[in-house]
């Protein structure tokens with residue numbers, strides 16, 4: 314299955330991507346995670362991306378598209394993938410179509426939209442904590458670790474993302490409305506979009522997502 318997850322910042326894309334990718338049996342490819350790994354390693358790509366990420370703006374396409382093109386050419390992504398955070402604009406979606414045609418003579422199967430409102434986004438992002446070593450996502454109220462600021466899974470330190478400050482969240486929501494909402498309309502117009510209510514307990518959202526994917530290739534896995 315070749316699947317894209319879309320939804321506003323904090324919709325739960327990263328949380329759900331892990332479960333869905335495991336269920337469907339494809340690698341999870343998150344552009345945000347790749348950028349953050351480059352930032353923490355201090356690579357040239359990370360240094361370039363950081364200033365945009367800290368403001369909540371999109372990283373320029375020249376950087377982002379080559380990164381995705383290279384990742385999709387890796388052997389584990391040839392037969393399927395779950396993309397989290399790419400594409401985010403209509404031009405990125407058009408480039409993704411070209412990449413899939415050129416590398417594997419194939420196309421996307423489905424785009425899954427996680428639908429939540431802005432108030433819920435703000436509640437989720439302001440309490441998010443991420444493990445520095447395994448990247449597992451926690452929430453101080455909705456999904457707290459047993460010991461504050463320590464990951465239950467590997468004992469790693471939990472940190473708050475720089476782009477989860479109130480003023481940056483506001484800009485990310487505006488960027489989403491201006492640049493990514495048209496992408497959702499684009500996929501809806503092509504009959505590729507399936508939307509689910511992404512509110513309520515994490516497990517309930519996962520069940521809704523898996524049900525929504527059942528009609529698509531490998532979705533019945």
Ligand code: AP5
Pocket residue numbers: 320321322323324325326327328329344345346348365366367369370371372373377397398399400401405437438440441442450451452453455456476485511512513514515518
């Ligand atoms: P990215 O990392 O993709 O950020 P995002 O899209 O803003 O999404 P988030 O990661 O903030 O949220 P999420 O939907 O994954 O929610 P999560 O599961 O963590 O991108 C970061 C930056 O990188 C961008 O701003 C941009 O600068 C750059 N970038 C990335 N891709 C790019 C591209 N294609 N082009 C250009 N630039 C790009 O959940 C959030 C919180 O809610 C967690 O604490 C979680 O525990 C909690 N939660 C989840 N589900 C539930 C639930 N059901 N109930 C209660 N709480 C829940």
